[in-house]
Amino acid sequence: VTARKLQQEALIKSANFDVLTGLPNRVLLHDRIEQAIANARRHNGSFGLLYLDLDNFKIINDTLGHESGDLLLCEAASRLQTCVRDGDTVARVGGDEFVLLLSEMHARNDIDLVAQRALATLGKTFILGGSEGFVGVSIGASVFPEDAHSRVDLMQHADIAMYRAKEMGRNNYQRYAEQMQSRFKWRMSMEVQLRAAIENSELVMHYQPQIDLASGRVVGAEALIRWESPTLGRISPAQFIPLAEETGLIVPIGAWVIQRSCSDAAQWLQTPYGKGCAVAINLSPRQFSEPGLLSTIQNAIADTELGAQHFEFEVTESLVMQDPDKAAELLKQIRALGCTVALDD
Secondary structure (H helix, E strand, C coil): CHHHHHHHHHHHHHHHECCCCCCECHHHHHHHHHHHHHHHHHHCCCEEEEEEEEECHHHHHHHHCHHHHHHHHHHHHHHHHCCCCCCCEEEECCCCEEEEEECCCCCCCHHHHHHHHHHHHHCCCEEECCEEECCEEEEEEEEECCCCCCHHHHHHHHHHHHHHHHHCCCCCEEECCCHHHHHHHHHHHHHHHHHHHHHCCCEEEEEEEEECCCCCCEEEEEEEEEEEECCCEEECHHHHHHHHHHHCCHHHHHHHHHHHHHHHHHHHCCCCCCCCCEEEEECCHHHHCCCCHHHHHHHHHHHHCCCHHHEEEEEEHHHHHHCHHHHHHHHHHHHHCCCEEEEEC
16 A cells, blocks of 8 residues: 555656756646736736746756766756746746746736746856856746736747847847737747748858958959848848747758858859959858767868868857857867868957
C-alpha cells in the first residue's frame, strides 16, 4: 500500500511540476489561473500575469553546453521565486519561458514592481560551474479583468506583450495594450511569408562597393541581403532580419547568403573591374553560434575555386563579447582558412 501511494504521489507530481526546476508546469499553472479568475470575480478583484522569456539562452546552451543551460534555468527559477509573495505562482511553461501569476493585486503598479525586480535579479551574473553566463529577460504583462476575461486570452496577451518587449530591444518590460494585437498578427503573417520567401527564392543579394578614396578604385563590396516580395514589394532588412534572428530562420538564410555571395563573387572577381577585390559577408549572432558555420564557409569557398583571401567576414563587437573565448577561437579558425575578419559597430 505504501509503495502504491508513493507511486501515485510521484505520478501526480510529474503531471503538475517541472522535472528540472521543481516549479509548477503549464498544467498546474492553468488550474491556478482558473482559480484566480473565479476568486477575482467573486470578490470583484484583479490579478496579473507576467510572461518571461530569457534572452540569449540559446547562446549559453550552444557555447557552454546543456548542463550549464540547465544550471542557469534552475538558478533563474530560484531567483524568480524571490520576486513574488507567498501565494503567488512561478511556473516554467517552456524551454526558457516562465510565467509569474500574481494572485492578488492591491494597486495598479504591483505588477510593474515585480517585473522590475525580475529584470534586476535575472540581469546579474550566473555562475555556471567554472564559467560565467549573462542573460537578459523580455517580460510581457496582462491584467485581469482589464486586459482579458479568460485564461487563454490572458496568457496570449501577456505573450504578445513579451514579444513587443523583444522588439523594443530585449531585456525590458511591456504591459499589454490593445494596439499590440494588430502588430502581433502582422508579425505572425510576416513569419509565414518569410518562410515562403526562402522556399520561393524571393531573397536577393545586393553588393555595396567599397572604394579606395586615394585612387577611386573599387577594392571590395559588402554583401547585403534584400527581400523582394511579389505581394509586399521590397521589404527593409530592418524589418525581416530581427524576425529571422528571433525565429531561427537566420540560420538557413545566413547559409544561403554565404553560398550565394561566394558564387556571385566568383563571377565578378574574374572581370577587369573586380580583379583583386574582396567580398565582405556579415555573420549574425544566431548564425555565429551554429556549430556548422565553419564547414558552411569552407564548402562555399571551395565551390568557387577562388582563394579564401577574397572573402572577409564581419561580426559586431557585441556579438564577440557575448562569449569572447569561443568567438576568438572561431575567428582564428576562419582566419586559418585564409579569410580576413572585420569587427563592425
